Amino acid sequence: MEKFNEIYQRAVARKGGEGMLQTLLSAPLSHAELQDLDDDMWLEEFTRKIFQSGFYWSVINNKWSGFREVFWDFNLAKLLMMSPEMLEQKACDERIVRNFKKVQTIPENAYMIHEVAEQHGSFSQFIAEWPTDDIIGLWAYLKKHGARLGGNTGPYTLRTLGKDTFLLSRDVESYLRAHKIIDGGLQTKKSLLAAQHFFNDLQQQSGYSLTSLSQLVAYGVGDNRVGVQAR
Structure with a gap:
C-alpha cells in the first residue's frame, strides 16, 4: 500500500507544483x-x-x-x-x-x-x-x-456543507481498485470498511483532513488538467 508522501508527490507533479496543489485542496468546516x-x-x-x-x-x-x-x-x-x-x-x-x-x-x-x-x-x-x-x-x-x-x-x-468526509468518486474508486484496497462491490460493507481504514491510515500519517486526502488521491489518477479542481 502506498504511503501518503507517494500520493502527495504524484499530485504535486500532476497539478503543476506544490503551491498550485495547495490552492486546490478544500478544507472542511470546524466543529x-x-x-x-x-x-x-x-x-x-x-x-x-x-x-x-x-x-x-x-x-x-x-x-x-x-x-x-x-x-x-x-x-x-x-x-x-x-x-x-x-x-x-x-x-x-x-x-x-x-x-x-x-x-x-x-x-x-x-x-x-x-x-x-x-x-x-x-x-x-x-x-x-x-x-x-x-x-x-x-x-x-x-x-x-x-x-x-x-x-x-x-x-x-x-x-x-463542510463535514469532513472522503468521497468514493470514480477517480478514488479507480485508485482503490488499482491498489487492491477494494475488489468487490463499491458499496459493500467490506469495501466501505477497507476505504475507511485506508483514509484513516493516511490521516494518521499526514494530519490532513479526509476531504483533502480524498482530493489528493483523485488528483493522482485519471485525466489530468493542471490547475483544475477535482472532487
Whole structure:
C-alpha cells in the first residue's frame, strides 16, 4: 500500500507544483462552524443532491430558485405541517422538476432531521459530533433513516456543507481498485470498511483532513488538467 508522501508527490507533479496543489485542496468546516449551520440547510442540500442524481446538475441548479419558492426556502417547521394534498400540488408546479417520487423525499427527510434534532439539540450538532474515523457509519445512518440518501447522495451533501468526509468518486474508486484496497462491490460493507481504514491510515500519517486526502488521491489518477479542481 502506498504511503501518503507517494500520493502527495504524484499530485504535486500532476497539478503543476506544490503551491498550485495547495490552492486546490478544500478544507472542511470546524466543529463549531458545523454545529452553527441552520438545520434547514441540510434539508435543502439533501433535496438538491437527490434531484441532481441521474440529472444534469446545471439544470437543477438553474431551477433552484423555483424549488426554494415552492418549498418555502426549505423551512422545516412549515414543511412538517404540509398535507399530502398540498405536497401533490407542489409536485406539479412548473417551477421545479416534476418528479413526484423525489418530491416525496422532502417531507420524509424533514421528519428525519426533526427527529434527530429532538434527540441531539439540532441536526447540525449531530453531524458535527459524528467521528470522522467512522464517516461510513454516518453514511449508513443517512441511508437507513433518510429517503434516497444512499450511494453518493449522502456523502456529497456532507462534503458540500463542510463535514469532513472522503468521497468514493470514480477517480478514488479507480485508485482503490488499482491498489487492491477494494475488489468487490463499491458499496459493500467490506469495501466501505477497507476505504475507511485506508483514509484513516493516511490521516494518521499526514494530519490532513479526509476531504483533502480524498482530493489528493483523485488528483493522482485519471485525466489530468493542471490547475483544475477535482472532487
